Amino acid sequence: MKILALIGSPRKGSNTDILVEKILEGAKENGHISEKIYLYDYEILPCIDCRNCKRGLFICTIEDMMHEIYSKMENADLIIFGTPIYWYGPTGQMKLLIDRMRPFIETKKLKNKKGVIVSPSEEGPKACGPLIEMFKMSFDYLGMEFAGKILASAYERGEIKNNQKELKNAYEFGLAL
Ligand SMILES: Cc1cc2nc3c(=O)[nH]c(=O)nc-3n(C[C@H](O)[C@H](O)[C@H](O)COP(=O)(O)O)c2cc1C
Numbered sequence: 001m002k003i004l005a006l007i008g009s010p011r012k013g014s015n016t017d018i019l020v021e022k023i024l025e026g027a028k029e030n031g032h033i034s035e036k037i038y039l040y041d042y043e044i045l046p047c048i049d050c051r052n053c054k055r056g057l058f059i060c061t062i063e064d065m066m067h068e069i070y071s072k073m074e075n076a077d078l079i080i081f082g083t084p085i086y087w088y089g090p091t092g093q094m095k096l097l098i099d100r101m102r103p104f105i106e107t108k109k110l111k112n113k114k115g116v117i118v119s120p121s122e123e124g125p126k127a128c129g130p131l132i133e134m135f136k137m138s139f140d141y142l143g144m145e146f147a148g149k150i151l152a153s154a155y156e157r158g159e160i161k162n163n164q165k166e167l168k169n170a171y172e173f174g175l176a177l
Contacts, residue, residue, distance in 0.1 A: 001177065003027055003034040004076035006069075008083035008094030010040045015120035015154040016082040018161060019170045023080065023118065023150065026174025035072065042069060044096040053103035066100050073104075078114040078147060078177065081135060085121030088130045104142050111143035117150070118170075120160060124153030148173060 005024060009016040024034045042065040052061040060066065073079060083090040090098065104110045117135050121127050128151045139146050150170050154160040160167070 001027075001032045001077040002075060003032055003078045003080065003177075004072050005034060005036040005080040006082060006094070006097065007036060007038045008040075008081070008091045008097070010091070010093070011157055012038060014157045015152070015160040016084050016118060018158065019118050019120060019150055019152060019166070020080055020082045022167050022170035023116070023174035023177075026171040027177050029175055030177065032177060035076075037069070037072065039069075039093040039097055042066070044069075044093065044100060046096055047099035047102060054106055058103055058106040060100060060103050062100075066097070069097065070103070073101075073113075074109045076113065078116060079110075079144075080116045080118055082118040083131075085119055085123070085127055085131060088127060089134065090131060098138065101138070101142065108143060113144050114147035115139045115144045116147050119149070120152050120154040122153065122155040125151040147177070 005020045007017055007020060020036065024036065027034060044066050045062050045064045053059060083094040117132060119128055119131055132149060136146050150173055152160055152163065152166040
C-alpha cells in the first residue's frame with residue numbers, strides 16, 4: 001500500500017510529525033511504502049469557489065503548489081491527515097488543503113482510498129470531536145473510508161516523545177494497517 005502523510009503542523013519534528021513517523025515506522029514493517037510532506041512548505045492558495053473544477057476538465061485552475069499535492073493524493077492508497085488541534089479544528093494550512101479538495105467531488109479520484117487522522121492537542125481526545133466529525137463527513141462525501149485516528153495529549157514542542165504509551169499506540173496502529 002502507498003501511504004501519503006500530510007503534516008499540517010508548522011512545527012517540523014514536533015508532536016504531529018512524531019506520531020505520524022511512528023505510524024509510518026509500523027507500516028514499513030509490513031512492507032507499506034510512504035511519503036511524508038509538510039504542508040507549510042507548500043504554497044496553497046484559498047479556494048475561491050470559482051467552480052472551474054465543476055466543469056470542463058474538472059481541474060482546479062488556481063496556479064500554485066497544490067497541484068503537486070493533488071498528484072500525490074491521487075497516487076496514494078491511504079492518506080494520513082496530520083494536524084494539531086487549533087481552536088478545535090485543523091490548522092489553517094490543513095484547512096486550505098481541505099477546501100482545495102473540491103475537484104475530487106466530481107473526479108471521484110479519492111473514492112475508496114483510506115483516510116487516517118492524527119491530531120495532538122493540549123486537551124487531548126475530548127477536544128477533537130468537531131475535527132473528527134468534519135473529517136469523517138468529508139471522507140463520506142468523497143467516498144473515502146475512515147481508517148482510524150490517533151489523538152494524543154501534548155502541548156510543548158516534541159512533548160509526545162516522553163509519552164511511551166502514545167508512541168507505542170501509534171506504532172501498533174501503523175503495524176496493523
Ligand atoms: C493557534 C493555536 C490554537 C490551539 N488551539 C488548541 C485547542 O483549541 N485545544 C487544544 O487542546 N490545544 C490547542 N492548541 C495546542 C496544540 O494543539 C498543541 O500544542 C499541539 O501539541 C501542537 O502540535 P505540534 O507540536 O505538532 O505543532 C493550539 C495551539 C495553537 C498554536
